[in-house]
Amino acid sequence: MGPIRNIQDVAEKHLCTGCGVCAFLEPKGIRMVDDLDQGRRPVVQPGAGVGASFEACPGKGLELPPFDPASGHLRELWEGWGGVLELWEGYASDDAIRFAGSSGGAATALSLFALEARGSSGVLHAGARKDVPYLNETQFSQSRSDLMRNTGSRYAPASPCDGLAQLEAAPKPSVFVGKPCDVAGLKRAQAVRPGLESKVEVSIAIFCAGAPSTRGTLEMARQMGVEDPARIESVRYRGQGWPGHAEVHGTDSHDQPVGGKLSYAASWGDILQKFRPWRCYVCADHTGEFADLSVGDPWYREIPADEPGRSLILVRTEKGRAFLQAAREAGVLTLEPVPAHILPDSQRNLLHTRGAVFGRVWACRMLGVAAPSFRRMGVGKTWLTQLSLKQRAQAFYGTFKRVFTKKLYARRPVVPMPEARTQKELGE
Ligand SMILES: Cc1cc2nc3c(=O)[nH]c(=O)nc-3n(C[C@H](O)[C@H](O)[C@H](O)COP(=O)(O)OP(=O)(O)OC[C@H]3O[C@@H](n4cnc5c(N)ncnc54)[C@H](O)[C@@H]3O)c2cc1C
Ligand code: SF4
Ligand code: SF4
DSSP: OOOOOSHHHHHHTTOOOOOOHHHHHOTTTEEEEEETTTEEEEEEOTTOSSSHHHHHOGGGEEEOOOOOGGGOOOHHHHHHHOOOSEEEEEEESSHHHHHHSSSSSHHHHHHHHHHHHSOOOOEEEEEEOSSSTTSEEEEEEOSHHHHHHTOSOOOSOOOGGGGHHHHHHSSSOEEEEEOHHHHHHHHHHHHHOGGGGGGEEEEEEEOOSOOOOHHHHHHHHHHTTOOOGGGEEEEEOSBSSSSBEEEEEEEOTTSOEEEEEEEHIIIIIHTGGGGOOHHHHTOOOSSOTTSSEEEEOOTTSOOOTTOOOOEEEEEOSHHHHHHHHHHHHTTSEEEEEOOTTHHHHHOHHHHHHHHHHHHHHHHHHHTTOOOOEEESSSHHHHHHHHOOHHHHHHHHHHHHHHHHHTTTTSOOOOOBOOTTOOTTTTTO
């Protein structure tokens, strides 16, 4: 497939995660668009996408520093999960945030704490577009009501780094919330734009098994009875309980209200996860190893139906440790420390995926297909220690199959999606 020389190569050779960093660093030459089947992807003007934007792009691969025993990072978690200083479990002490949040509302509670108690300028994160509610856009939230509008995981493409200019221009430091690949993008952007470092109060990553394409959301809406995308009025994926439910509302061709609810298992398990783009299958960091704090679901036990929500919080940096401690002392979060094994017990599938990435990447290379490179990310060791022989064979042969079924051997141009068109026009 040839070398990866610029952002267009990254996007067309299936390496883009959709973080939006390239569009932030080169706003005149690159713009993020929604591609129905791939997600948020860059459209690159001739000659653009070769300088700092290419250098900062996390889609090509990721690299961790060597393990440092003096860092305080837990040795037993390093290979599988990156640097972790402390693990906590708990929830937002504010009941409304806990209920609205995907897990225990930790990301929103910490964001609000930064705004109200630390004087942060804003929170850069993702939320539904007002005009096209089945698409996302980057939000710079500056109040409780802004934050509450954008709680809940959106199992759909979002590119929060395309809004970094707002964070950079803000008078005081702000919070950044995003998926692990978004936080990796932020970190890379900070390396090429050093002024950005002091503009981030804290970075929070949400655990992520993969961001389904917009086609996934439209299929979920269709199964809930909203056939025409142009008639979708609201889409929620999770939250309002734990793990909560997906909910879509709209109207039919007679302007009558239609829509419904699906459990998390039915929406994610039966529909959305099938629409994850290939790049998510070769993603090594699903828990935000470049963030100050990471939040996810403590799925290590059976969840009673009336459970209002709990978050698992990983402290990854000293900055994250100090921020979480301040939030805890202020009573914003109700937390208890948990032992290291709670992480693999909660997210076993993510550990398996990290191991499988090793086989998938090698299978791609053998077939001449572009693949991200991971240095010191523990993928080889995870492959050897966490996967059975059968799982290793599946990772290899599954990739051989996908290279042909998904045509990964060929360049795939980014196709901007015509907005708010009908399902028929979208080729269903
Ligand atoms: C695509 C996707 C895959 C996920 N996979 C896993 C998983 O494998 N394991 C797991 O434990 N949890 C997963 N989650 C859920 C999420 O990591 C947890 O629910 C997390 O604990 C956040 O919960 P919270 O209550 O703290 O967040 P909330 O307080 O509800 O806040 C959520 C925050 O995430 C931001 N956000 C929402 N959607 C996106 C998006 N698409 N891109 C960037 N930012 C977004 C919002 O803007 C908001 O700031 C996934 C979420 C998404 C969006
Ligand atoms: S991964 Fe991010 S920086 Fe790289 S091409 Fe995609 S959007 Fe641009
Ligand atoms: S699986 Fe990885 S690449 Fe895909 S959206 Fe999640 S963090 Fe990004």
